[in-house]
Amino acid sequence: MRRRKLFALLGTARFFAASCFVACMGCLAAADAQAQPATVYFASGDGATQLVGYVFTPLNSGPHPAVVMLHGRAGPYSANINEDCTLVARDVSSPCNASSLSKRHEAWGNYWADHGYLALLPDSFGPRNKAHGFGRFSHGDPEREDVNERSVRPLDAEGALSYLRSRADVVPDRIFLQGWSNGASTVLNVMYRQASKPSGGFRAAMALYPGCGPRALISQDYKAASPVTVFLASDDEEVSPVSCHRVLDAARTNGSPIEIVDYAGATHDFDDPGKKRQSIEANRTARDDVLRRASALFAR
Numbered sequence: 001m002r003r004r005k006l007f008a009l010l011g012t013a014r015f016f017a018a019s020c021f022v023a024c025m026g027c028l029a030a031a032d033a034q035a036q037p038a039t040v041y042f043a044s045g046d047g048a049t050q051l052v053g054y055v056f057t058p059l060n061s062g063p064h065p066a067v068v069m070l071h072g073r074a075g076p077y078s079a080n081i082n083e084d085c086t087l088v089a090r091d092v093s094s095p096c097n098a099s100s101l102s103k104r105h106e107a108w109g110n111y112w113a114d115h116g117y118l119a120l121l122p123d124s125f126g127p128r129n130k131a132h133g134f135g136r137f138s139h140g141d142p143e144r145e146d147v148n149e150r151s152v153r154p155l156d157a158e159g160a161l162s163y164l165r166s167r168a169d170v171v172p173d174r175i176f177l178q179g180w181s182n183g184a185s186t187v188l189n190v191m192y193r194q195a196s197k198p199s200g201g202f203r204a205a206m207a208l209y210p211g212c213g214p215r216a217l218i219s220q221d222y223k224a225a226s227p228v229t230v231f232l233a234s235d236d237e238e239v240s241p242v243s244c245h246r247v248l249d250a251a252r253t254n255g256s257p258i259e260i261v262d263y264a265g266a267t268h269d270f271d272d273p274g275k276k277r278q279s280i281e282a283n284r285t286a287r288d289d290v291l292r293r294a295s296a297l298f299a300r
Contacts, residue, residue: 042163045155056109056119062169070183075133088126115295153186177205184210195225212244222251233266
């Protein structure tokens with residue numbers, strides 16, 4: 001009798017342990033699967049365009065500091081999805097949406113949310129019927145002129161800033177700016193425009209592998225009033241880090257609060273988490289370093 005009770009107790013214990021294991025594995029899976037970002041709509045600073053954006057929200061209660069993330073010339077969506085995408089707008093069905101963002105944008109949005117920042121990724125192309133984005137070396141394409149990084153996209157960033165300041169879950173004076181490639185050039189132009197304004201604006205910015213030539217920047221006589229950190233790749237096959245040093249080193253000499261980080265052997269898109277870019281050791285090193293630095297830059 002005592003032996004039967006012992007076996008019964010052991011069986012119960014094994015069942016309980018197995019149940020706990022399954023439950024814990026479920027918790028881990030749920031924690032690993034990030035929630036899909038929310039879709040929002042707001043006005044560009046151009047006064048005419050309604051933008052669509054994707055919001056990554058921290059799990060803890062707000063208000064939060066915030067980051068506006070500016071996509072590059074390929075747009076915010078996965079290259080596996082966006083080829084046939086055109087208009088992205090309210091009440092318009094499109095395969096380009098919150099569920100089809102590129103891995104890089106999704107990874108960075110989750111990174112900021114995990115570090116306590118609300119992250120907003122505006123789409124500058126979809127609301128202008130160009131959600132497909134643009135290919136490499138297409139800077140001279142006339143189709144890009146009405147989404148250019150000098151006079152159009154800075155107004156989108158400023159519209160995003162105004163939108164975030166209207167949200168109760170955002171700290172209005174702790175909003176930062178980040179961009180990649182074409183979006184990084186936009187970042188530099190936003191901070192240049194902001195230098196001529198009396199106060200306010202983005203608190204600080206980071207730009208990853210921007211173009212810095214005359215077609216990319218508003219002025220080659222660059223200046224910034226708020227901190228800007230620029231990350232350059234020595235083996236960049238799309239933009240010239242030498243051009244960026246020429247423009248930005250002069251601005252630093254003239255007193256602009258600009259920091260430049262150079263990654264030897266890294267390529268354009270070095271932070272893209274895809275296998276192709278991360279098969280290059282210098283890209284892995286650069287990606288790890290920029291992820292280590294990023295939250296500290298905006299915590300200052």
